[in-house]
Amino acid sequence: MTAGAMRITIGALVVVFGLVIMGAVAWLTLSAEGPEQPIEFMHSVHVEQNDIDCQFCHRNVETGAEATIPAVEQCMICHKVINGENPKVTNPLHVAEIAKLQAHWENREPIDWVRVHVMPDHVRFVHAAHIKAGFDCATCHGDVGSMERVKQVRSLNMGDCVGCHRENNAPTDCTICHR
Amino acid sequence: MRRRDVLKLAGTSGIGMGAAVAFAGCGTPEREFHIQSPVDIPEDTVTGLDAWYASICQDSGDGSGVIVRVKSGRARKIEGNPDYPLNRGKTSARTQAALQTLYNPDRIPNPMVPRRKRDSSRYRFMRWDEVLPEFQEKLSAASNGGIVMITEPVNGHLGMILERFTQNIGARWLTYEPLEKAAVRQASSLVFGTTRVPQFDIANTSYLLSIGGDFLEGGDSPVHYGRAYGNFRQGAGRSRGTFAHFDTHLTMTAANADEWHPINPGTEGILALSIAHAILDGRAVPAALQPLTGGEGNLEAYAAEQVADATGVPAEVIQRVAHDFAAAPTAVAMGGGSAAGHTNGLFNMTAIFALNLLKNNVRQKGGVLLNAPSPLEDIPAEAPVTSFQDWETFLNEVDNGQVPQVLLVHGANPVFGLPGVLNAASVLGRIPYIVSFSNVLDETTALADLILPDHHFLESWGTSVPPLGAEYATLGIQQPVVRPYHQEFDGAAGTRAFADVLLGLAQTLGGPLTEALPWESMRDAIRASVDELQARGEGSVTSDDPEVFWLSVLQRGGWWVPAESVSPAAPDLSSLQVAEPDFSSDAQAYPYHLVVTPSVLLGDGSGSLAASPWLQSTSDPMTTGVWGTWIALSPKTMEALGIQENDIVRLTSVAGSMLAPVYPYPGIGEGVVSVPLGQGHEQLGRYAENRGDNPLRILAPVVQEQTGALAWSATRVRIAATGRRTRLPRIEGITAPVQMPDEKTFQITNES
Numbered sequence: 051m052t053a054g055a056m057r058i059t060i061g062a063l064v065v066v067f068g069l070v071i072m073g074a075v076a077w078l079t080l081s082a083e084g085p086e087q088p089i090e091f092m093h094s095v096h097v098e099q100n101d102i103d104c105q106f107c108h109r110n111v112e113t114g115a116e117a118t119i120p121a122v123e124q125c126m127i128c129h130k131v132i133n134g135e136n137p138k139v140t141n142p143l144h145v146a147e148i149a150k151l152q153a154h155w156e157n158r159e160p161i162d163w164v165r166v167h168v169m170p171d172h173v174r175f176v177h178a179a180h181i182k183a184g185f186d187c188a189t190c191h192g193d194v195g196s197m198e199r200v201k202q203v204r205s206l207n208m209g210d211c212v213g214c215h216r217e218n219n220a221p222t223d224c225t226i227c228h229r
Numbered sequence: 230m231r232r233r234d235v236l237k238l239a240g241t242s243g244i245g246m247g248a249a250v251a252f253a254g255c256g257t258p259e260r261e262f263h264i265q266s267p268v269d270i271p272e273d274t275v276t277g278l279d280a281w282y283a284s285i286c287q288d289s290g291d292g293s294g295v296i297v298r299v300k301s302g303r304a305r306k307i308e309g310n311p312d313y314p315l316n317r318g319k320t321s322a323r324t325q326a327a328l329q330t331l332y333n334p335d336r337i338p339n340p341m342v343p344r345r346k347r348d349s350s351r352y353r354f355m356r357w358d359e360v361l362p363e364f365q366e367k368l369s370a371a372s373n374g375g376i377v378m379i380t381e382p383v384n385g386h387l388g389m390i391l392e393r394f395t396q397n398i399g400a401r402w403l404t405y406e407p408l409e410k411a412a413v414r415q416a417s418s419l420v421f422g423t424t425r426v427p428q429f430d431i432a433n434t435s436y437l438l439s440i441g442g443d444f445l446e447g448g449d450s451p452v453h454y455g456r457a458y459g460n461f462r463q464g465a466g467r468s469r470g471t472f473a474h475f476d477t478h479l480t481m482t483a484a485n486a487d488e489w490h491p492i493n494p495g496t497e498g499i500l501a502l503s504i505a506h507a508i509l510d511g512r513a514v515p516a517a518l519q520p521l522t523g524g525e526g527n528l529e530a531y532a533a534e535q536v537a538d539a540t541g542v543p544a545e546v547i548q549r550v551a552h553d554f555a556a557a558p559t560a561v562a563m564g565g566g567s568a569a570g571h572t573n574g575l576f577n578m579t580a581i582f583a584l585n586l587l588k589n590n591v592r593q594k595g596g597v598l599l600n601a602p603s604p605l606e607d608i609p610a611e612a613p614v615t616s617f618q619d620w621e622t623f624l625n626e627v628d629n630g631q632v633p634q635v636l637l638v639h640g641a642n643p644v645f646g647l648p649g650v651l652n653a654a655s656v657l658g659r660i661p662y663i664v665s666f667s668n669v670l671d672e673t674t675a676l677a678d679l680i681l682p683d684h685h686f687l688e689s690w691g692t693s694v695p696p697l698g699a700e701y702a703t704l705g706i707q708q709p710v711v712r713p714y715h716q717e718f719d720g721a722a723g724t725r726a727f728a729d730v731l732l733g734l735a736q737t738l739g740g741p742l743t744e745a746l747p748w749e750s751m752r753d754a755i756r757a758s759v760d761e762l763q764a765r766g767e768g769s770v771t772s773d774d775p776e777v778f779w780l781s782v783l784q785r786g787g788w789w790v791p792a793e794s795v796s797p798a799a800p801d802l803s804s805l806q807v808a809e810p811d812f813s814s815d816a817q818a819y820p821y822h823l824v825v826t827p828s829v830l831l832g833d834g835s836g837s838l839a840a841s842p843w844l845q846s847t848s849d850p851m852t853t854g855v856w857g858t859w860i861a862l863s864p865k866t867m868e869a870l871g872i873q874e875n876d877i878v879r880l881t882s883v884a885g886s887m888l889a890p891v892y893p894y895p896g897i898g899e900g901v902v903s904v905p906l907g908q909g910h911e912q913l914g915r916y917a918e919n920r921g922d923n924p925l926r927i928l929a930p931v932v933q934e935q936t937g938a939l940a941w942s943a944t945r946v947r948i949a950a951t952g953r954r955t956r957l958p959r960i961e962g963i964t965a966p967v968q969m970p971d972e973k974t975f976q977i978t979n980e981s
Contacts, residue, residue, distance in 0.1 A: 115300060116277030121270045154268070161266040171305050171328070177277075229306070 084201030085164045089154075090147045097195030104187050104194075111187075115176045119163060122155050166200045167191070173227050183220075264301070277301075283310050283786030285693045285707035287686040288327040290832055291315065291450035292385075292693030294786045295324060297710045304328055304687055304711045309452075310786045312769070313705060314698035316452045322830055322847050324452075329841040330685060331714065335914025336668050337682040338715035339722040347658060349675035349912070356722045360679060365737060367635055367662050368398065372738075375634035376400035377623075377660070379673075381641045381835065382612030385692035385704075386754055387728055389608050393745040394731050398738070401633070403615040403623060407646035407833040407906075407925060408825075411616060411938035412574030413565055419805060420582040421591060422797030425600045425611060428699040429563040432457035432464065434595035436557030437472045438504075438550065440497045440581045441568030445482040446829035446850070448565050449696040458485070471557070473550050475500060475542065477567055477824050478861070478903050479896025481850045488546075491898045494822045494942060495810025496540040497568035498577035500547065501584055502531040503540070507551030508587050517800045518583055523807035541898070559595030560588050567824050570942035573808035575935045586800060601702035601792030603694045604768075605758055608704065610694040618937035620647065621930065624656045632659050639666040639683065639727050642835050644673040645910065648939070649926040650884040666727045669837045670912050682724040688713045689726040690751040692758075692787075704762070705787035706755065726751060762788050806935060812945050813929030814883045819945035821866075823882065824903045825924045831907025834925065839910055839917035849905065852892050853961040858921030861894035861903040862948075869899075870948060877953040880904070880946045884929045887922040890957045902946060 096102045107124060108117035132138075133152060134145040154161050169175050180190075187194065192203030204210055215222050279300050286295045286307065294313025298306040307327055311318035340360050341352040368376065378395050382404045395402040410426070418424050426449060431437055444454040461470040474486035475497065483489040492500060502521060505514075506528040514522055522528055533544035533551075540547075554560045564581035571577060582597075590596025603610035615623075620643070627633070636657065647653040657663070658676050665677035674680060683689070691707035716723040728751040735746035748754040756779065762768065763778040768790035772778040782788050813819070827833045830844045838844055845856050852859065860878060872878060875890050880902065889904065897903055909923025931940040 110277040114277035115279060118277040119264055119266050121267045123268060123270045125266075154266075158268050160268055162263045163266060165264045171303055171332075174305070 084166055084197070084199040087164055087199065088161055089150045090143065090199075092198050093194050093200060094196050094198050095144070111177045112181050113178055115174070115178065117177050117187075122151070122161060125151055126155050166202055167206065169206070174229055175227065183218075279305075282708065282710040283313075283706075283784060284687065284710050285691065285705045285786070286320075286324045286327055287691070287693075287707070288330055288836065288838060289321050289324045289450075289452065291452065291697075292695055292705055293320060293324055293450075293452055294695075294705055295320065295327075296786070297687060299710055302711060304331060313695075313786050314701040314703050314789050315450060315695035315705070317456060319452050319456045321452045321455075322844060323832070323838060326838075326841045326843040326847075327687065329843050330837055331687050331711075333669065333837070333840050333914065335670070335840060335916075336685075336715065336724075337670060337680055338724065340682065341680050342678065346678065347676060349670065352680075354722065357681075357725065360681070361733075364664060364679060364681075365734060368734065369738060371634035371662075372398050372400075374399050374401075376637065377633045377635070378402045378637045378639075379641050379643060380404055380639045382406050382614050383640065384603075384609050384612050384694050386608060386751065386758070387691055388612050390728055390731055390746060390751075390754065392609070394735065394742070397735075397740075397742040397745045400637075401623075402613070403620065404612055405620070405641040405643045405646065405835075406614050407835055408570065408827060408941055409614065409617060409936075409938035410565075410569065411614065411936040412569040412578045412933060414614075415575055415936050416564075416569075416578030416582050419579055419802050420586065420800050421597060421599060422799060422801075423599050423795065425602075426696065428453075428598040428600055428697045429561050430457075430595050430598050430699075431470075431561065431563075432460035433467075434461065434557075434559045434561045435468070435470050436554055436560035437461065437470060438474075438554050438560065438562045438584065439472070439482065439486070440475045440492075440501055440562070440564045441477075441566040441577075442474075442563040443476070443480050443482045443566040443826075444563065445485060446480060447827045451829060453697045471553065473553070477822070477898060477901050478826075478894070479851065480566070480826065481829060483896070484851065489896075490542050490546055491901075493539065493541040493898070494567065494824065494901065495571040495573060495577075495812075496536075497564065497571075498573060498580035498807075499531065499536050500540045500542055501562070501564075501577070501580035502528055503533055503536045503547050504551040504554065505580070505584060505587060506531045507533055507548050508555045508584070515586070517586060518802065520802040520805045521580060521583060521807065554584070554588070559590065559593070561585060561590060561596050562588070567826075567942040570940060572811040572931060572933050572940045572943050574933050574938070574940065574942075576805065576808045579802060579805050583800075583802070591797075592794070598699035599795040599797055600697065600699045601795060604702040604704050604788070604790060605761065608692065608694065608758060616937035617930075617939035618932050621651065621932075624651055624653060627659055628656050632661070634661060636660040636663045637666070638663065638673050638677070640836070642671045642673045644676065645671065645923065646833070646835055646925050648884050648928045648930045650930055666730070667837075668724055669840060669914060671837065672910065672912050675912050681727075681730060682715070683727040684709075684713050684724050687711055688724075689728070690755055691728070692755055698789075700792060701789035702792045703787060703789035704758070706759075706783060708783050728754075759788070765790075804935075808934060810943065811931070811940075812943050813931050814945050816945065819882065819947050821900055821902045821946050821948060822942075823880065823924065823927075823944045823946045824901055824942060825928070826903055826905050828905045828907040831905075834907045834909070834923060837913060837917075839907055839920070840914045842916050845916055845920075848960050851896070852894065853959040854892065854905075855958050855960075856920060857957055858887075858889045858905060858908045858924075859892040859957050860889045860948075861892050861897055863897045863899050863901070864893050864895055865899050866902075866948075867891065867893055870950070872948070872950055873954075875954050875956055877951045877955055879949045879951055880924075880927065881949065882927045882929055882944045882946045884944070885927040887924055887927050888951065889922050890955050892957060892959075902948065 107120040111117040129148055133148045212222055279298050281296045281298055283296050286293045293316040294310030295307050296310050297304050307324055309316050309318040309320040339354040341354050344351040378400050417426050421427050445451055472486045474483045474489045475492045476483050477494050533547040537544045562584035564578050568577045585597050644654045663677045664679045665674035666681050666683045667674040668682040688709050693705040695703050735742045759779055759782055760775055763775050768788050770781045830847050831838045872891055874893050877890050879886050879888055904924040908921030910917040928941055929944045931943040933940045
């Protein structure tokens, strides 16, 4: 192999390796399926089939920085009656998962959900400001209502935030988010 | 396949090595991906909001009052507590970066023991109930005088607990302060009659004279003095103050002065007496200051013309500064820094402080304010400091066979800080059982047979009596603002607060120890003191209900009360000896003075500040250097030695040698070399390890005559090129200056 051909081969290998890495990064960050959760909670059942508003459970999204994960007690408001003993609940998967929830409530054990959306500590993201500006939850989170398992649909990295702020004439000072 | 599985696979398979390398750096611990549903709907609280908790910052070196923003159980931001008398809402870079010592990936998460004795490369994690019984047994067996406790100088409740613990268990308590301030403390005691270093009221003075006092970057509290300095220059309702500064090199403090004059090392006291001579202007020396005359009865030997050569300060400068100092409506003279680290440090400091007696400004606004004592009698405001001489004696004893059975270490790193010739590592290594309470693997902890990691200060209880803030007698309260990052979880043992471990031992060991330390935890001890304060019915918080009082005190970050006027003893300089500086070796073989400077970011290198990437990557204010050590040389010296910028040179003293690249610094005298402290760690985790060099190691073990402290400014060195070069990472001077089209350029030249 001539030196020139070798250089081209090495160059090609580097490019291929780079593409593989980039593909892997894209796949890892925006994978097809969200993480497994301790309870197979289905947004699709709650939102799509039963038409419950996001804020019925994520109740601080209009007032606080975080949308907040509902307390077990909040789930039990409905699931006291919507459980395996209710003749309308027939899907065995649903019965089994509601039983897990009831066990948490009876044992007074918090549920350790696996986080899907994580903002770094140096970012101060406030849900309330975005909801008040009229954005729909789906703008950032995608159509969670139709998801069986929640997954991240946007990169939500700094470029993503700044791009959206620019499009909507929102401030892009560093200290808007980093303070 | 899920992405988590991919990461796991990548970590274990050969094929995945590339991906493992690519992603390991971005890794977040698995449990950080958890978010909890609480069991009950929180009533009365809106979750998901920021909560600000008041506490005390231990990383700042002065115990600044802070408020910490906590969201979702994580500390996100630290700001100054606007109420706290010491710093009134201001913070330093160190305080801001304390989040990184909290979430430092190299923190020790569990108790651990080395797999092989004195081998710091491999450890076995243990549970607390596995290690504590053996530890207690060893303590009981050694309690008749075979225990040595080494800590940082610590006040407040931890100081009280350490004092009672060591006294009642029969242990020897040594505290370690790398750049000893013994001369400053003793001079305060001689001149102002109090052992606490006073507060120089910069904020309200009109003329500030500082001889070596590096108050904006070193000293007792750069944050406090930084705020006071702002007021001094631009305060509302006052005219701009004037600031004259004398120091061996251009420190950040010097760069802020109206005039800075380089001075020959060790002659600071002579300069002060010369200024005194000019102020007196023929009048007799007051009786209190007579000892400064060295038996002459007058200061004629210190006339400006007589000392100009010795000090390197022109006679007319001395006369003008003396005139300005005397004529100003209020003036204050402060000292410190390297002036206090000479063999004649006590003389230097006393002569400088005595200028305030000539101005008659003690306990006057704009003069010298005396700090109030601790608000509680049994809670010390000052920590006892073991002098270098005593450290030398202790190490000699161990070396000669008087080996204690147990050594306990917390918060101090003598192996890193003591001069290399003392061989602290090998001498301390002879002690058969060493227990460290550090939560990072530092050089001293690397010797330990058992490591019982302490909580971070943001996770634990404590108190602080601030070093300054003379208007109030203050007890600052440090409360946990987040749950311990390494807590008992999923089978992990987690960290435990040092004070709680000591109090637990006091409970189980019984006898006088239990009586002296009756509390089950640090929180209980603080609560008992706070109840005492509540009974007084005065101060920043008052309430008839102890519970309301307790919560309000925590909310405010402490309790303080306007200080009663402190009545000091009269100045008594009779024990003072007028002294010339003495240096480690002859000027022929070692022609340059070594000045080690505490970094405003990394301090003196003790503690774990160097493990913070934020502090490492923040530019040094004078040189813009980051992530390393440099040797600042005057361009004239460089020319004489034929050395270029970025050449790696070797500094050699009688005690050892160090390597670092050269930084050309016009703000330094020809005979002086300055090296910043803070780097040169062999341990301390990924961000600090093997970075730069440690000048403390090459300090000659010269003792200050009257205080027994280390004369850390008394080392002379020689400089030799190594022929190697490197590029010191810094911001200044890495690109050519750019002429902005619409900005005029001013060039400063010597021509008038």
